[in-house]
Amino acid sequence: MNSSLDGLRREVRELCRAWREAGRYRPRPDAWLRSFDLAFSKELAERGWLGMTWPRSVGGGERSNLARLVLTEELLRAGAPVAAHWIGDRQIGPAVLRYGSERLQQEVLPGIAAAEHVFCLGMSEPDAGSDLAAVRTTATRVPGGWRIDGRKIWTSHAHRATHAYLLARSEKSEVKHAGLTEFVLDMDSPGVSVSPIVDMAGSHHFNEVVFENVFVPEHRVIGTVGDGWKQVTEQLSYERGGPERVLSTYPVLAELLEVADDGLLEEVGELVARLGTLRALCVRVAEAMDAGEAPVQAAATLKYLGTAFERDVLECARRATGSGVVDPGSALGEAILASPGFGIRGGSSEVLLSILAKQEARR
Amino acid sequence: MSTENSLITRVAADVLSGVDPEAPADALHPVWPTLVELGWPQVGVPEERGGAGGSLHDLVELVAATAASGVSVPLLEVAVSRWVLGAELADAPLVVTTTGLEAVPWARHASHVLVRPEREPAFLAERGALEVVPGENLAGEPRDAVRVTGATTALPDAPSHEEVLARAALLKAAALLGAARGAYRHTREHVTQREQFGRPLVALKPVASSLAEMRVHLVATEAAVARAARGHEEDPDRALAATAAAKVTAARTATSVARAAHQLHGAMGVTREHPLHHVTRKLWAWRDESGTERSWSARLGRAALTGGEAALWDHLTA
Numbered sequence: 001m002n003s004s005l006d007g008l009r010r011e012v013r014e015l016c017r018a019w020r021e022a023g024r025y026r027p028r029p030d031a032w033l034r035s036f037d038l039a040f041s042k043e044l045a046e047r048g049w050l051g052m053t054w055p056r057s058v059g060g061g062e063r064s065n066l067a068r069l070v071l072t073e074e075l076l077r078a079g080a081p082v083a084a085h086w087i088g089d090r091q092i093g094p095a096v097l098r099y100g101s102e103r104l105q106q107e108v109l110p111g112i113a114a115a116e117h118v119f120c121l122g123m124s125e126p127d128a129g130s131d132l133a134a135v136r137t138t139a140t141r142v143p144g145g146w147r148i149d150g151r152k153i154w155t156s157h158a159h160r161a162t163h164a165y166l167l168a169r170s171e172k173s174e175v176k177h178a179g180l181t182e183f184v185l186d187m188d189s190p191g192v193s194v195s196p197i198v199d200m201a202g203s204h205h206f207n208e209v210v211f212e213n214v215f216v217p218e219h220r221v222i223g224t225v226g227d228g229w230k231q232v233t234e235q236l237s238y239e240r241g242g243p244e245r246v247l248s249t250y251p252v253l254a255e256l257l258e259v260a261d262d263g264l265l266e267e268v269g270e271l272v273a274r275l276g277t278l279r280a281l282c283v284r285v286a287e288a289m290d291a292g293e294a295p296v297q298a299a300a301t302l303k304y305l306g307t308a309f310e311r312d313v314l315e316c317a318r319r320a321t322g323s324g325v326v327d328p329g330s331a332l333g334e335a336i337l338a339s340p341g342f343g344i345r346g347g348s349s350e351v352l353l354s355i356l357a358k359q360e361a362r363r
Numbered sequence: 364m365s366t367e368n369s370l371i372t373r374v375a376a377d378v379l380s381g382v383d384p385e386a387p388a389d390a391l392h393p394v395w396p397t398l399v400e401l402g403w404p405q406v407g408v409p410e411e412r413g414g415a416g417g418s419l420h421d422l423v424e425l426v427a428a429t430a431a432s433g434v435s436v437p438l439l440e441v442a443v444s445r446w447v448l449g450a451e452l453a454d455a456p457l458v459v460t461t462t463g464l465e466a467v468p469w470a471r472h473a474s475h476v477l478v479r480p481e482r483e484p485a486f487l488a489e490r491g492a493l494e495v496v497p498g499e500n501l502a503g504e505p506r507d508a509v510r511v512t513g514a515t516t517a518l519p520d521a522p523s524h525e526e527v528l529a530r531a532a533l534l535k536a537a538a539l540l541g542a543a544r545g546a547y548r549h550t551r552e553h554v555t556q557r558e559q560f561g562r563p564l565v566a567l568k569p570v571a572s573s574l575a576e577m578r579v580h581l582v583a584t585e586a587a588v589a590r591a592a593r594g595h596e597e598d599p600d601r602a603l604a605a606t607a608a609a610k611v612t613a614a615r616t617a618t619s620v621a622r623a624a625h626q627l628h629g630a631m632g633v634t635r636e637h638p639l640h641h642v643t644r645k646l647w648a649w650r651d652e653s654g655t656e657r658s659w660s661a662r663l664g665r666a667a668l669t670g671g672e673a674a675l676w677d678h679l680t681a
C-alpha cells in the first residue's frame with residue numbers, strides 16, 4: 001500500500017482508539033447497521049471522510065475507492081458507530097451522482113458529506129422483499145411534483161433519518177419492471193409516519209414507514225421517470241462489494257483470537273484464509289471502480305461468500321466458549337442474534353445466486 | 364477484471380487447444396517438448412538470471428491454462444527448478460524440485476532431482492545416483508519414492524525450504540485454479556447442451572445454482588492467487604501467509620468444484636472416455652500437495668493465535 005493510504009489508515013485507527021478509550025463508544029459487531037452516533041459521523045465528516053470519492057464541487061474529497069476501502073475497513077474493524085452515515089455515503093450519494101440532476105446533486109450530496117443528512121432506504125415493502133419490482137407504493141403526478149402513497153418496511157433508522165430514498169411505481173404497467181421511479185424525500189414532509197419494529201435482540205433500528213398523500217417536488221426525482229428498475233439494480237450491484245459484507249462479525253473474530261486453544265488451530269486458520277481471499281476481492285472491486293468499471297460479478301461473489309464467512313466466524317467462536325452459555329450482551333451474543341440478517345439484507349443469498357445463475361446460463 | 368481472458372492465457376489456450384490430455388503410459392506427454400521450446404518453465408525468472416523474463420503472474424496463468432487443458436506435465440516442478448538454478452544446468456532434459464523424498468513428482472523421468480529438505484542442506488542428484496520406487500497420485504501422475512544411493516552436489520546458495528515450498532504452493536494453487544476452470548467449462552457446456560425433460564439441464568434451477576456457485580468459487584480463488592503472486596514479487600515477508608491463504612482457498616474450491624462438476628455431469632462424467640476426469644482427478648490429487656490443506660490452515664491458525672489480531676490485520680491489509 002502507498003504511504004498516503006498508510007497515513008489515512010493510521011489516522012482512522014487513532015480516531016477510533018481515542019473515542020473508544022474515552023468511553024464514547026463500545027465496539028460492536030454489525031456496527032454499520034446497529035451503532036448510530038451522529039456525533040461520530042460528524043467527526044468523520046470534518047476530516048473529509050464522508051463522500052470521500054465524490055467530486056469536490058459537491059462536498060467530496062476526490063479520493064480513490066482504494067482510499068475509501070482503507071477507511072471503511074478500519075472503521076468496521078474497530079466496530080465504530082457508523083450507522084448514521086453509512087447508507088447515504090455508500091449508496092444514495094453514488095446513485096445521485098450517477099443519475100441525479102445538477103440541482104439534486106447540490107441539494108443532497110454536500111449534506112451527506114457533512115453528516116447533516118441522514119438517509120434511510122425505502123425499498124422493501126410488506127409484499128415486496130426480495131422481489132423489489134413488486135413495489136406497490138405509488139407516485140402520482142400532481143402540479144409541481146408527485147404524490148406518494150404506500151408503505152415501506154425494514155427501514156433502518158427511519159426514526160432518525162432526515163431524508164429517505166424511495167422506490168415507487170409511477171405508472172401501471174403490464175411489465176412489472178417498467179414504470180418504477182426513484183425519489184429523494186424529506187422525512188419531515190406532512191403525511192410521513194414512522195413506527196418501530198423491534199428485532200429479536202430487543203434493539204430498534206428497523207421501522208415501518210407509511211406515506212399518506214406525501215408531496216415530493218418534481219426535482220426530487222433521481223434520474224429518469226420510469227427508469228427506476230435499471231437504476232436501482234445498478235445501485236444494488238454496486239453496494240454489494242464493500243467490506244461490510246465480510247467484517248460484520250470481525251470484532252468477534254478478534255475476541256476469538258484471545259481465547260481460542262490449539263484445538264481450533266485449523267478452524268481459525270481456515271477462517272483467516274477465507275478472510276484473506278475476501279479482502280483480496282474487496283481490493284479487486286475497489287480497483288475496478290477506480291478504473292471506471294462495474295465489477296458486478298466480483299461484488300456479488302464478495303457478498304455471497306462474505307456473508308457466509310461472517311456466520312462461520314460465529315460457529316468457530318461458539319466452539320471456543322467453555323461454559324456453554326453465551327451472554328446476549330457479549331459481542332458473540334449480539335452477533336448471533338443479528339446473524340440472520342447477514343444473508344438477507346441487500347438481496348438475499350438465494351436471490352443473489354439466482355441472478356448469478358441467470359448470467360452463467362447466458363454467458 | 365478477470366485474468367481468465369488475459370493475453371497470455373489466450374496464447375496458452377491456443378497452444379494447448381486440441382491437445383489430447385490422454386498420455387502414453389510411462390512417458391512424458393507429447394506436448395511437453397513444445398512447452399519447453401516455448402520457454403514456459405523459464406517464465407517468471409529474470410532474463411539476466413537465464414530465465415525468459417515475464418512476471419510471476421504470467422507463469423501463474425501458464426500453469427493454470429495447462430492444468431485447465433487436462434494434460435499432465437512437469438511444468439510446475441521444472442519452473443521451480445529454473446527459479447532456483449537460473450542458467451545453471453540449462454541444458455539438462457528434466458530437473459524437478461522437491462521438498463522431500465517420499466513422493467517426488469516425475470522422479471522416474473527426471474535427469475536430475477533438486478532436493479530442498481526442511482532440516483538438511485539442499486542438494487542436487489543425478490538420476491543415476493537415485494533409487495526410484497514408482498508411486499502415483501490420484502491423477503495418475505508419477506509421485507515416486509526416492510533414495511539417494513550415489514554422489515550428490517551441495518547447493519549452498521539455494522533458497523530456504525520455506526521459500527521453495529511457498530513458490531511450489533503458489534503454483535499449485537494456480538494449477539488448482541486452472542483445473543477448476545477446466546471443470547467449470549466442461550460442466551457449463553454439458554448443462555447448456557444436454558437436454559432432459561425436453562429442455563437443457565441448466566433450465567433446472569438447482570443445476571443453474573450449482574453452476575453459479577462454481578463460478579463464485581473461481582472468482583474468489585482467482586483473487587486469492589493473484590494476491591499471493593503479488594506478495595511473492597513485492598513483499599517476500601508476506602508471501603508465505605498470502606500463499607497459505609491462496610492454497611487453502613484453492614483446495615476448498617477444488618473440493619466443491621469437483622463435487623459439483625460430477626454431480627451436474629451425471630453418469631456421463633465418470634467414464635474413462637469422458638475428458639472430465641482429467642481435471643477432477645487433478646483437483647482431488649493436488650488439494651494436499653505442496654503442503655496439505657490442513658497443514659497450511661494450521662500454519663495460518665498458529666500465526667493468528669500467537670501474533671494476535673493486530674498482526675493478522677496487518678497481514679490482511681498489506
